[in-house]
Amino acid sequence: MRRYMPFLWAGTASIALAAAVHAQPADDTIVVGLSADITTFEPANISSRDNANIARHIFGTLYTISGDGAVSPDLAENLEISEDGLAYVYTLREGLTCHDGEALTAEDAAYTFNRAKDPANQFTGNTPGFVFSSIGFESAEALDDRRVQINIARKNPIAFGLIAEVYVHCKDSYEAMSLDEAAAGPIGSGPYRLASWTRGSDVVLEKVENPNSPANMQRIVWRIIPEASTRSAELIAGNVDIITNVAPDQIDAVNASGGAAVQAVQGTRRMYVGFNLSPEFAAQPGGDAIQDPAVRRALQYAVDVPAICSQLLNFECVRATGIVNPPNANQSLTPYPYDPEMAEKLLDEAGWPRQADGTRFAIKFQAGQGRYLNDRNVVLAIGQYLEDVGLDVEVELMEWASVYVPLIRQRAVGPLFFLGSGGALWSPLYDMTDLAKVESGTNYTHWNDPRWFDRWADISAATTQEEQRVIIDEMLQVFYDDGPWLHMYFQPDFYGVSSRVDFVARPDEKVYLFQTGLN
Amino acid sequence: MWTYILRRLLQSVVVILGVTLISFTALQIGGDPTYLYVSERATAEEIEMVRRALGFDQPLYVQYLTYIGNVFQGDFGRSLSYRQPAIDIVLGALPATIELTLFAIFLAISFAIPLGIAAALNRGTSVDGGIMTMAMFGQSIPGFWLGIMMILFFGLYLRWFPISGHVPFLAPLFAGDFATALRNLPQAIYHLILPAVAVAFYSLSRNARLVRSSMLEVLGQDYVRTARSKGLTERAVVIHHALRNAWLPVVTMIGLEFGFLLGGVVVIETVFSYPGIGRLVFNAINQRDIPVVQAAVILLSGIFITLNLLVDLIYARLDPRVKLAGGK
Numbered sequence: 001m002r003r004y005m006p007f008l009w010a011g012t013a014s015i016a017l018a019a020a021v022h023a024q025p026a027d028d029t030i031v032v033g034l035s036a037d038i039t040t041f042e043p044a045n046i047s048s049r050d051n052a053n054i055a056r057h058i059f060g061t062l063y064t065i066s067g068d069g070a071v072s073p074d075l076a077e078n079l080e081i082s083e084d085g086l087a088y089v090y091t092l093r094e095g096l097t098c099h100d101g102e103a104l105t106a107e108d109a110a111y112t113f114n115r116a117k118d119p120a121n122q123f124t125g126n127t128p129g130f131v132f133s134s135i136g137f138e139s140a141e142a143l144d145d146r147r148v149q150i151n152i153a154r155k156n157p158i159a160f161g162l163i164a165e166v167y168v169h170c171k172d173s174y175e176a177m178s179l180d181e182a183a184a185g186p187i188g189s190g191p192y193r194l195a196s197w198t199r200g201s202d203v204v205l206e207k208v209e210n211p212n213s214p215a216n217m218q219r220i221v222w223r224i225i226p227e228a229s230t231r232s233a234e235l236i237a238g239n240v241d242i243i244t245n246v247a248p249d250q251i252d253a254v255n256a257s258g259g260a261a262v263q264a265v266q267g268t269r270r271m272y273v274g275f276n277l278s279p280e281f282a283a284q285p286g287g288d289a290i291q292d293p294a295v296r297r298a299l300q301y302a303v304d305v306p307a308i309c310s311q312l313l314n315f316e317c318v319r320a321t322g323i324v325n326p327p328n329a330n331q332s333l334t335p336y337p338y339d340p341e342m343a344e345k346l347l348d349e350a351g352w353p354r355q356a357d358g359t360r361f362a363i364k365f366q367a368g369q370g371r372y373l374n375d376r377n378v379v380l381a382i383g384q385y386l387e388d389v390g391l392d393v394e395v396e397l398m399e400w401a402s403v404y405v406p407l408i409r410q411r412a413v414g415p416l417f418f419l420g421s422g423g424a425l426w427s428p429l430y431d432m433t434d435l436a437k438v439e440s441g442t443n444y445t446h447w448n449d450p451r452w453f454d455r456w457a458d459i460s461a462a463t464t465q466e467e468q469r470v471i472i473d474e475m476l477q478v479f480y481d482d483g484p485w486l487h488m489y490f491q492p493d494f495y496g497v498s499s500r501v502d503f504v505a506r507p508d509e510k511v512y513l514f515q516t517g518l519n
Numbered sequence: 520m521w522t523y524i525l526r527r528l529l530q531s532v533v534v535i536l537g538v539t540l541i542s543f544t545a546l547q548i549g550g551d552p553t554y555l556y557v558s559e560r561a562t563a564e565e566i567e568m569v570r571r572a573l574g575f576d577q578p579l580y581v582q583y584l585t586y587i588g589n590v591f592q593g594d595f596g597r598s599l600s601y602r603q604p605a606i607d608i609v610l611g612a613l614p615a616t617i618e619l620t621l622f623a624i625f626l627a628i629s630f631a632i633p634l635g636i637a638a639a640l641n642r643g644t645s646v647d648g649g650i651m652t653m654a655m656f657g658q659s660i661p662g663f664w665l666g667i668m669m670i671l672f673f674g675l676y677l678r679w680f681p682i683s684g685h686v687p688f689l690a691p692l693f694a695g696d697f698a699t700a701l702r703n704l705p706q707a708i709y710h711l712i713l714p715a716v717a718v719a720f721y722s723l724s725r726n727a728r729l730v731r732s733s734m735l736e737v738l739g740q741d742y743v744r745t746a747r748s749k750g751l752t753e754r755a756v757v758i759h760h761a762l763r764n765a766w767l768p769v770v771t772m773i774g775l776e777f778g779f780l781l782g783g784v785v786v787i788e789t790v791f792s793y794p795g796i797g798r799l800v801f802n803a804i805n806q807r808d809i810p811v812v813q814a815a816v817i818l819l820s821g822i823f824i825t826l827n828l829l830v831d832l833i834y835a836r837l838d839p840r841v842k843l844a845g846g847k
Binding site for chain 1: 548550551554556557598600601602603604608611612615667670671674675678681682683684685687789790791792794795798799802804805806807
């Protein structure tokens, strides 16, 4: 045994040394703890918010949108839109380069767009899957070295904001890489370059040396820490500076730590209970009742949304009045109050009185679990509120990814279902495009009210912002009165922030750290 | 013995085929898998085009045969999340899990054997009672709770160990980068201590009880009495005569446990943000990344079957009384 002792002591000493060098973040580094894994750096395949947050530091965009919805130039310095609204001509700033030193010209920007659309690449990220399908992207072409023209199929009042979501990169480097290489080793155009990526563990970004760089810190480390309590522990221990998705039950612990505090912001994700109005669901128990807008309106009064927010989400919220985020909502609308007596009265008037057993009608309420903040308990609470006004609710909680999402994708969930949908502050129309057409993949309710859907043509035809706003408000009034959603809340987001950094959380789930520094 | 190995290998092929059938069926359970490959706003025409391109419009048996053919050529499909070959993603996560498993098994054996022996030699005393009480706790305490408690106490309160994370050792070693592997080794062990203890605690407890009962059985045997009557020291009797025989069921248990742990310690890996195969598969299930799940299930089944075979061979080697079927 004695002959092994030197090895034992050497090993122990090495580990002790390792403990000694286990340091907290350096002064030129910010460490962020994320809840979800990073899966790709292929710009046309990025779709998750956490992935996009990192990618935005690596790739520039033509324009950028701030947390409060303000728009400002990024790689482009100017935009002209053709009279018919089908051509967007961006002028790039002078002297742009990609991380490999290649000059970034209009040809590169055009290549970025056309590459993302190329069906041979089979990309399904946010750019081809959401932006391009929303704006009817057709092609992009370089007019000269600095001017790139984006051609779209139909006039779209929010095309500008959506184009601002496309990550721009150079042509030569991406033509030289295979798709697998591009997914693992991005060559971007943003203020930071990818220094290392250990799957499931961390992503390290390093500042690109450039006198005009908007970047502040030299290095940003994004650590993947899926477990909420572990993220909180790392923050309290001072090993990370910012964490996303603080669990509501850990807010007090973080605030009491002295070294960090929780920033709670009302997010832009719209949470709602959908009424599936399709003929198939109309044949189900309760499906016939919710076809009547009067029943849907009655149920708006049945749920105490502020109580759900304060009790289950640890957040004081204002109930939503519709599909659009508050700054852009119809300001004449007030949230439905919690008034179960009114709900009962309206249900009686709608022809659904309580039967001998005390119930009015049975209905199934489906929901996924584990996707949204405390979703399971929120769904159970909503179910109970609806039972209180006489509905016989069968709550069906499902596994999110394998069971619920496929149903959602096939628009076959309901008759009642719980869901959230990402929104934005820069335009009411962005929020409204979930219901751009009756047959839209995101119209999970199969709502088909012409007072809503026929007005999209009016919006496109509107010549002034004021004229457009009037139409939007009329549409939102219809949605409020007779819409397919039981209005709930905008999901709050909780960020844990160390007192070391001056980070201010945004409401749109974007974590952009260009300007973040030390206190 | 070679006949036995050959027969076991043939059986393994049947098992693997069964696993592929189950994992293939899993893809179909959630409905039309085409929707996994298209964006939320895809049109009906786009969905149909993708369905045809991926062969999901073919009869199920045709799809299965195509899948099997691809698997036997090493093509497990592409990850829906990572957009890379699924098997590459799974193999990328395997070294971290092997590190955790090896270290946890090392800890479990290092403590289970002396504790089991001590309990057996002091049967009925407070030493025995203490060890068995600890073993009972070890088998009763949920791993995630123990992990979180260790994080809070050793990571947050005492600040002795890192709360989460992983420093790779085997990955650079497998890649031939010995300098990096060696440089990473102390940090790798340092980061492994808490998760490995959390994993090992259950295994340690079970094996300590197994060693104790095995030892008690062996200590009553005639050959142990004979050894003692020959005047051997108690230490020699215990180590060379008793433990050598008591060790056999423990070998079996450890072999199986190794395979089981390689399958992923999902909760511990999640609690400690450890990028192993368990967390990968857990995430893949959550994201319905079926190709990754299928690749992991098939690979791990193969590893488990191989380990089982190895355990049987080692057992036969350790215990001359055991004859493998087909052996002479």
